[in-house]
């Protein structure tokens with residue numbers, strides 16, 4: 001389905017908060033997700049926030065092409081394969097969930113290329129995507145992006161500042177993740193809030209090395225997600241690459257961190273998540289953020 005097909009069938013939804021930003025704003029999230037057959041788990045009309053429970057492989061194809069300004073994806077890293085890690089000072093097995101079990105090198109590549117292809121289709125011509133990962137998946141992501149003709153803009157090294165120790169003492173302590181920032185294709189003229197990034201960095205050009213702590217207990221009061229990202233990280237990503245009122249999508253929404261950052265910064269949001277328990281956490285976190293803003 002494309003934008004014209006939707007336009008012929010559907011009335012344009014006008015939302016007060018985001019339409020103040022763009023006077024003839026046709027691309028609001030409810031208008032764009034009319035073709036999604038899944039029932040939404042959360043719809044916040046006033047702020048343009050919608051969450052869907054389902055598989056992104058089913059939902060993304062029902063969103064019109066060239067409609068999303070920015071995507072953040074924190075996909076399965078495929079690292080839950082019986083290894084060990086340190087959690088709260090104790091040795092525990094790495095088991096994030098069934099969704100994180102490796103399918104093997106070739107299948108992991110096919111999976112990654114498939115969702116990246118759908119994301120590329122829905123991005124606006126100048127839209128950008130950010131994808132996080134560790135060594136388990138990030139080379140696959142980079143390779144799949146290149147195969148699809150994305151234009152890689154930066155690879156951010158996220159330094160986690162307070163990582164857990166390495167228990168085996170046979171490796172350096174893992175303390176970084178990579179976040180690839182890419183534009184839809186070579187012809188894209190991507191948006192970058194250069195001045196704001198510089199201002200946020202004491203008036204010096206922002207580096208591609210970001211020191212940001214992993215989320216603390218205050219960000220987990222409504223329940224834990226095993227791979228939750230810090231709001232500060234998503235805040236920076238949203239501010240760097242979008243304008244107020246823009247549409248942000250996360251195909252692996254988890255506990256809704258991207259949605260919270262999007263909402264905080266006055267952007268619209270479409271989140272897609274498989275697991276109900278993570279959606280429950282997202283809804284509580286988002287409702288809390290709505291209340292906080294209204295105070």
Ligand SMILES: C[S@@+](CC[C@H](N)C(=O)[O-])C[C@H]1O[C@@H](n2cnc3c(N)ncnc32)[C@H](O)[C@@H]1O
Pocket residue numbers: 054055056057074075076077099225227228229230251252253254255256257258272273274275278
């Ligand atoms: C790495 S986590 C994302 C965590 C998120 N960034 C946060 O801050 O909470 C990946 C999430 O994707 C979900 N997931 C896995 N496969 C999916 C699929 N095919 N469609 C939608 N969600 C999926 C998992 O349930 C998991 O919550």
